[in-house]
Amino acid sequence: MLWISWKDVLNRQEGRFLQQDDLPQKEIIVNTTEMLKQKHLLTMFTEAAKPLLFVGATGTGKTVAISQFLRELNRDKFDNLTICFSAKSTANFTQKQIQDKLEKKKRRHLGPANNKKLLVFIDDLNMPAVEKQGAQPPIELLRQWMDHKQWYDYTDKGNQLQKISDIVFVAAMCPPAGGKNPVTPRFTHHFNIVTSSAFDKHVMSRIFCRIIDYHIRREGIIGTDTAKTLKEVVEASIDVFLFAQLNLRPTPAKSHYLFNLRDVSRVVHGIQMMNVFVHGSKQKMVRLWVHECARVFSDRLNDEADVAKLFDQMYNSCRDFIKEDIFTCFRAVIPDAMFAEN
Ligand SMILES: Nc1ncnc2c1ncn2[C@@H]1O[C@H](COP(=O)(O)OP(=O)(O)OP(=O)(O)O)[C@@H](O)[C@H]1O
Numbered sequence: 001m002l003w004i005s006w007k008d009v010l011n012r013q014e015g016r017f018l019q020q021d022d023l024p025q026k027e028i029i030v031n032t033t034e035m036l037k038q039k040h041l042l043t044m045f046t047e048a049a050k051p052l053l054f055v056g057a058t059g060t061g062k063t064v065a066i067s068q069f070l071r072e073l074n075r076d077k078f079d080n081l082t083i084c085f086s087a088k089s090t091a092n093f094t095q096k097q098i099q100d101k102l103e104k105k106k107r108r109h110l111g112p113a114n115n116k117k118l119l120v121f122i123d124d125l126n127m128p129a130v131e132k133q134g135a136q137p138p139i140e141l142l143r144q145w146m147d148h149k150q151w152y153d154y155t156d157k158g159n160q161l162q163k164i165s166d167i168v169f170v171a172a173m174c175p176p177a178g179g180k181n182p183v184t185p186r187f188t189h190h191f192n193i194v195t196s197s198a199f200d201k202h203v204m205s206r207i208f209c210r211i212i213d214y215h216i217r218r219e220g221i222i223g224t225d226t227a228k229t230l231k232e233v234v235e236a237s238i239d240v241f242l243f244a245q246l247n248l249r250p251t252p253a254k255s256h257y258l259f260n261l262r263d264v265s266r267v268v269h270g271i272q273m274m275n276v277f278v279h280g281s282k283q284k285m286v287r288l289w290v291h292e293c294a295r296v297f298s299d300r301l302n303d304e305a306d307v308a309k310l311f312d313q314m315y316n317s318c319r320d321f322i323k324e325d326i327f328t329c330f331r332a333v334i335p336d337a338m339f340a341e342n
């Protein structure tokens with residue numbers, strides 16, 4: 001048997017990414033080894049009709065990986081349905097959404113059309129509010145199906161049992177905390193559980209460098225100084241993000257100090273809105289980058305000392321990665337008097 005590393009598989013697929021059409025940034029999905037592994041597990045488990053649950057902190061790419069898998073799903077074998085749970089999700093609505101995708105096979109027996117299987121992806125599985133008695137009704141409904149492969153028809157005052165066949169569940173959730181509730185083990189024991197871990201620096205760098213490469217190609221500035229600066233800006237943004245994640249920790253008084261990959265994504269997106277032909281000078285780009293970091297990271301901080309810490313880090317990241325001095329960049333547009341005051 002020939003063993004191939006995930007990295008090699010990834011490199012082979014690299015070409016496909018380059019052929020993507022004109023996509024907005026938020027729709028660009030960069031393949032990573034982690035995502036390949038997740039997609040491989042998803043393929044194996046769904047082929048075998050075994051339920052799979054991804055658990056991982058927020059912003060670890062669970063939704064992205066599963067959605068990408070669903071996009072590439074074999075349509076001859078599977079239909080798919082995505083349900084995003086929220087605190088307000090109800091059992092009846094969940095049941096309706098699933099039943100709408102099924103057709104009548106026999107009396108009181110529903111299943112997907114054309115002998116396919118229905119792949120139901122439930123995102124944010126543990127969001128439904130917990131009732132006074134401790135149950136989460138949509139989850140109890142799904143548990144009933146997993147235990148008995150049938151449930152009571154909600155359109156018929158709940159009197160008729162209905163057999164449901166050929167559904168495969170895939171779900172994703174964050175570990176319980178904040179608005180996310182613990183899910184009963186009576187339900188989770190049906191699932192094979194895969195953890196999704198946080199991206200490391202290299203993976204983040206790969207994702208956002210690919211996104212910026214795409215932007216560079218679209219703008220037709222390959223090989224220019226602006227393109228080089230854009231890449232340095234991405235590295236600096238990741239550096240600031242890692243600093244914020246590590247040093248600006250949530251506490252009871254600062255419970256909103258939660259930073260994830262979406263924040264880097266916002267900064268990179270902000271940078272891409274610049275018209276590189278009009279404003280492409282390095283100093284202008286640094287000023288925009290400082291603005292974007294302030295908007296995304298520092299506007300969230302409610303303590304002057306934390307803001308100062310973050311700005312120190314921005315200064316260092318700018319010096320190390322973009323090789324510019326923030327103060328010099330701002331001196332060009334802000335009168336000296338203002339610097340003197342501070
Ligand atoms: N492979 C990738 N390519 C491009 N962007 C990505 C990739 N993985 C993650 N991202 C970015 O990270 C963000 C967060 O990813 P995602 O929504 O999948 O996280 P999640 O684990 O589902 O988080 P939550 O538990 O909060 O729903 C995405 O909006 C996207 O901007």
Ligand SMILES: [Mg+2]
Pocket residue numbers: 062063064123124172
């Ligand atoms: Mg998600």
